[in-house]
Amino acid sequence: MGSKVADLPHPFDPLSLDEIAHAIGLVRKAHGEVFFNVVSLQEPRKAEMTAWLENPEIAPRPKRIADVVVIAPGGKVYDGLVDLADSKIIHWEHAEGQQPIITMEELQLVEHIVRKDPKVIEQCILSGVAPEDMHKVYCDPWTIGYDERFGNNVRLQQALMYYRPEVDNCQYQYPLDFCPIYDADKGEIIHIDIPKIRRPLSTAPPMDYIPAAVEARGGYRNNLKPINITQPEGVSFKLDGRWLEWQNWKFHIGFNYREGIVLNDITFNDKGTVRPIFYRLSLAEMVVPYGNPEAPHHRKHALDQGEYGAGYMTNSLSLGCDCKGSIHYLDAEFPTRNGGVTTIKNAICIHEEDAGILFKHSDFRDDSVIVTRGRKLIIQQIFTAANYEYVVAWTFHQDGTIAPEIKLTGILNTYAMLEDEDTHGWGTQVYPGVNAHNHQHLFCLRIDANVDGPNNTVFVGDAVPSPHPVGSPENFYGNGFYNKRTKLATEGESKTDYNGATSRTWEIANTNKLNPYSKKPVSYKLVSREVPGLMPKEGSLVWKRASFARHAVHVTKYRDDELWPAGRHVPQTSGEPSRGLAEWIGDGTTSIDNTDIVLWHTFGVTHFPSPEDFPVMPAEPMMLLLRPRNFFAGNPVMDVPPSYCSTPSQVAAGKLGVLDATDKLSTLAFANGAVRVNGTNGAAAASCCSSKTNGVNGH
Amino acid sequence: MGSKVADLPHPFDPLSLDEIAHAIGLVRKAHGEVFFNVVSLQEPRKAEMTAWLENPEIAPRPKRIADVVVIAPGGKVYDGLVDLADSKIIHWEHAEGQQPIITMEELQLVEHIVRKDPKVIEQCILSGVAPEDMHKVYCDPWTIGYDERFGNNVRLQQALMYYRPEVDNCQYQYPLDFCPIYDADKGEIIHIDIPKIRRPLSTAPPMDYIPAAVEARGGYRNNLKPINITQPEGVSFKLDGRWLEWQNWKFHIGFNYREGIVLNDITFNDKGTVRPIFYRLSLAEMVVPYGNPEAPHHRKHALDQGEYGAGYMTNSLSLGCDCKGSIHYLDAEFPTRNGGVTTIKNAICIHEEDAGILFKHSDFRDDSVIVTRGRKLIIQQIFTAANYEYVVAWTFHQDGTIAPEIKLTGILNTYAMLEDEDTHGWGTQVYPGVNAHNHQHLFCLRIDANVDGPNNTVFVGDAVPSPHPVGSPENFYGNGFYNKRTKLATEGESKTDYNGATSRTWEIANTNKLNPYSKKPVSYKLVSREVPGLMPKEGSLVWKRASFARHAVHVTKYRDDELWPAGRHVPQTSGEPSRGLAEWIGDGTTSIDNTDIVLWHTFGVTHFPSPEDFPVMPAEPMMLLLRPRNFFAGNPVMDVPPSYCSTPSQVAAGKLGVLDATDKLSTLAFANGAVRVNGTNGAAAASCCSSKTNGVNGH
Known part of the structure; x- marks a missing residue:
């Protein structure tokens, strides 16, 4: 668990670990074992927030409220609000016929179930996957979007199916042509969409971006010299x-x-x-x-x-x-x-x-x-x-x-x-x-x-x-x-x-x-x-x-x-x-x-x-x-220090008083003569922004 | 003058100083004192060039030809081509009723003439410029574009007029409302366009971006820390x-x-x-x-x-x-x-x-x-x-x-x-x-x-x-x-x-x-x-x-x-x-x-x-x-060395063999604790791309 919250969080701050845990504790106490879908800041009401921002001494500080969504047994979805300071659930409502966000954890579950489902296994075999290779079958579970055959009272995911010959292969080069539908409440596959035209598993060789694959194709290019970006004096924010x-x-x-x-x-x-x-x-x-x-x-x-x-x-x-x-x-x-x-x-x-x-x-x-x-x-x-x-x-x-x-x-x-x-x-x-x-x-x-x-x-x-x-x-x-x-x-x-x-x-x-x-x-x-x-x-x-x-x-x-x-x-x-x-x-x-x-x-x-x-x-x-x-009355960046500046009067006076804050770390690419293959080599760069011509002066 | 051309220039190369001088010499010899407007490479004919690029041993090397434009006395414009190897003018033609590009040198001339023109001075005075301040009058000479009153047999510029109270002021804040027309051949102002509604010289105070002006308004901001960009091993080209x-x-x-x-x-x-x-x-x-x-x-x-x-x-x-x-x-x-x-x-x-x-x-x-x-x-x-x-x-x-x-x-x-x-x-x-x-x-x-x-x-x-x-x-x-x-x-x-x-x-x-x-x-x-x-x-x-x-x-x-x-x-x-x-x-x-x-x-x-x-x-x-x-048969950059890569099998094996070429110069902004005002300070960054969660593991 995170460190203790020393100061009062700002009303705009996301809920801290402690606040999330506190909200969860209160919900559990009141409603028992449920799956937590969302525990997030309910943003302060704007009128209250604006009043407080303008007058923090006088206006009341907006309360910390947790916006909670849970899925109770039987797939029942509840929306709740928890007042964190008062440790009180101030709103609790059954969200009938609504499906809240699908969390990463929910997504993770589907693949394991898909691999064991006999009807999915059957389809995999039909597609050309060996029965002992079901661990090489993967799925990207997506929400079903909306499918009128199933409506929205059952929490569903559609499993976009793939195969990986090896665990490190990019799976997206071996898609499977059928699509199982997963019921989150039952934790099982309830249907498989099978296309009219069947498309067996591709037999094309893998084309991968992993190092082993790049090495096998001849290796990485070695002609990129480092570009170093550093801020030795720290950041400006x-x-x-x-x-x-x-x-x-x-x-x-x-x-x-x-x-x-x-x-x-x-x-x-x-x-x-x-x-x-x-x-x-x-x-x-x-x-x-x-x-x-x-x-x-x-x-x-x-x-x-x-x-x-x-x-x-x-x-x-x-x-x-x-x-x-x-x-x-x-x-x-x-x-x-x-x-x-x-x-x-x-x-x-x-x-x-x-x-x-x-x-x-x-x-x-x-x-x-x-x-x-x-x-x-x-x-x-x-x-x-x-x-x-x-x-x-x-x-x-x-x-x-x-x-x-x-x-x-x-x-x-x-x-x-x-x-x-x-x-x-x-x-x-x-x-x-x-x-x-x-x-x-x-x-x-x-x-x-x-x-x-x-x-x-x-x-x-x-x-x-x-x-x-x-x-x-x-x-x-x-x-x-x-x-x-x-x-x-x-x-x-x-x-x-x-x-x-x-x-x-x-x-x-x-x-x-x-x-x-x-x-x-x-x-x-x-x-x-x-x-x-x-x-x-x-x-x-x-x-x-x-x-x-x-x-x-x-x-x-x-x-x-x-x-x-x-x-x-x-x-x-x-x-x-x-x-x-x-x-x-x-x-x-x-x-x-x-x-x-x-x-x-x-x-x-x-x-x-x-x-x-x-x-x-x-x-x-x-x-x-x-x-x-038309927001500013003029260019708002005139006070950013120039790299270089010479005014007409300075130029006329032979450049006295010229402001020169040019970056001194920049170098000529071929100053050491080592890299350029041919041709005249790195004549010294003109001193910064100096008069642009030499030879017969054109001006 | 530039150094001697040791090697033969590539047919795509711009003309060298020597080649330009050589072309000029030939034209002068043939046509006497003229103003040089253009002496530039005539690009090789594509058919010849392509043949040579494909077969440099066999196909003839495209010739170096100078494309020349001059203005002869009386404002007569000539287009010419000069064969540099043969030292021969191979084309010379009067460009009747055409005006070639206006060079920087031609632009420079106008301002000096404008300042001395009595009719311009008259207009300046009418606008509120003191007669002794004509040196504070500037113009941006533009080509006239096209003005049907004058046609295209006379070489013209229009002078967009400005005033600078001080030489270092930005002139564009003091425009003048009339527009003299300059005849390049005569070297004089031949007409002034005067608007129906007159707009005298602005009396607004200057708003400038020069250092003195910024200093007078409170100075430059001093809260930008340097960002250094260096290539200690040189460039990659x-x-x-x-x-x-x-x-x-x-x-x-x-x-x-x-x-x-x-x-x-x-x-x-x-x-x-x-x-x-x-x-x-x-x-x-x-x-x-x-x-x-x-x-x-x-x-x-x-x-x-x-x-x-x-x-x-x-x-x-x-x-x-x-x-x-x-x-x-x-x-x-x-x-x-x-x-x-x-x-x-x-x-x-x-x-x-x-x-x-x-x-x-x-x-x-x-x-x-x-x-x-x-x-x-x-x-x-x-x-x-x-x-x-x-x-x-x-x-x-x-x-x-x-x-x-x-x-x-x-x-x-x-x-x-x-x-x-x-x-x-x-x-x-x-x-x-x-x-x-x-x-x-x-x-x-x-x-x-x-x-x-x-x-x-x-x-x-x-x-x-x-x-x-x-x-x-x-x-x-x-x-x-x-x-x-x-x-x-x-x-x-x-x-x-x-x-x-x-x-x-x-x-x-x-x-x-x-x-x-x-x-x-x-x-x-x-x-x-x-x-x-x-x-x-x-x-x-x-x-x-x-x-x-x-x-x-x-x-x-x-x-x-x-x-x-x-x-x-x-x-x-x-x-x-x-x-x-x-x-x-x-x-x-x-x-x-x-x-x-x-x-x-x-x-x-x-x-x-x-x-x-x-x-x-x-x-x-x-x-x-x-x-x-559809040009390449796949992503053409897979062989660019990654900053970081771990494959699923490496992750499963506890990260053995992970490729880590992460830039080691990057730092945490507040690692030294010096800058951040409040709140928990720079916890060490997660090691590169490592497992993303801590606390109760969500996966």
């Missing part, structure tokens, strides 16, 4: 509890089983004025629909956060490996199924990186120049959803930009195919006998906005030409264009799609505060270019279950507990009615004009696999920006 | 002449006055087979149209490469400043106006960077894991186009991806406004009296494709749902979707726009070679998401002059000398008829199916300025990808 301060930013770093990293109360110190920007940022949900319409592949549309939890699936990160430099880690603490507690060490890493040129300008008249290098701060986690890994990096820039970045890596989900079978365009043969289906990764970024205060308004911005024709007095030469701003006045109106042709952006504005110069409302702009539409059609199962993915943006009025846009309990929802966002928006008449709002942004990629992605995928990055626009 | 080899890549690095960096003969060594990918890559043109329709602002639409040259405007880079680590530089060599030669030291920098996680996968069953870090190679230049700087980085990844990246920084072009005057949406008041007009930065990437051979075909890829409705047998659950591929068969058909809704990509395929597994043609895919349409309307001046910007993609059959899509001589083209791409495509009937093709891709950003961009703009990055798809 400070942590006070879970409050991080860096380069005018301040925010609280939370973490939960569901969303993973949660950032709260993000502010920017603008020359002494602490300005709020976001009350809360998180990745609130995601969906990965696969595009093969043949049943049962339609069930492959993981809502990974609501169905498994980006927190529960998070990796334990390690120094010099997942990140380099000077790193700080934060752990994550969770309940276990049987009522214990567990820690994922190093669930979050925090570090800085050089960000290249922050700004530069030279005057072409005289070569006076300023070059300033930027820095970024990264709060990162990596979670593994069976085959895929998601690297989630919340990146903060000095100029007020927040750039959430996601990298996809790991392994494609695969299905069996006869060698060179027609995939009908729904997938790609990435290796003989291996069909990787088309899929999307759609993430829902939840932006609880607080741009210079709680009352915000969202505008769509479209770059459009002047309405006046070429040759008209208003647009004679035809070059006029402007940013057409459209206010989203109600939740219904807020349902907006991306428009590549107009480089559409969404502006989260505070219309009560105008920029002193532009006289436009202070705002943060959502600049996001990886915004594919949801490919599953209107009315499809995915469309119904993942209502957040129907549009690039939805905006809702803030309401406590509206955190997860596919609903609280996601597994086995039918989408009739849609839970979460569609339910909250309802008829869409609620005003979102100049009030406390939440913007939900769905972005991601559409992935048509290719052999390059197999057997493990080189990381594919995607990024979006939250940029201050 | 090799250079032989200008041929670079790195991580299976090999290519030639050229440079010219116009495009700056040119990359030739890009190949990838795929397990011993050298596979061609691109014959030539460059940024071939750009246009920056401004959106204020009021004359004469329509003339602000810089075609910076064709009008000034990304090579001529390039910065002299410096170590530890523009880039960090171990850097190699290449110089650029040019003629001067009067027939000298000049060198821009360090015009190109070459260096590696850590690229974060290249791939990762953990098995959720047992925490076996592989983490491999990536590396990238960057070939970079920075050029300054008067107010703006463009950082152009050609980034190569180990997995076969090429990612051209451009960062915009520098200073906004500004115009005078009355304080709080209505900008009518065409611009933003970024500071009192400073109107920054809306504008676009549109770049044209020229891709001379050679994907596994010269005969390539381009397909558009659109992600689209199955055509069958929800509930139909073919798409019962509605989730079907696929990549709809459309062949671009002719130059006319190739004119295609971006489609955000379908995440459109363009696939440069070799239909003669199929991937062994996917059976799809080997290809490189253009993945580009920053693709705003051209805002100036069809038929507008910009639309006519910059025909490449009318569509996101054009494809042409390869023809020698079709290098620059706005034409060879760009200043003062009227667009009637359009030069360059529109002219080459003509009626569009030429086949581009399975032949030697060039893809022209226009991408960029639409910029609505805000006060954050002033007085100097934090760098705004944009990136696109050229990705191998």
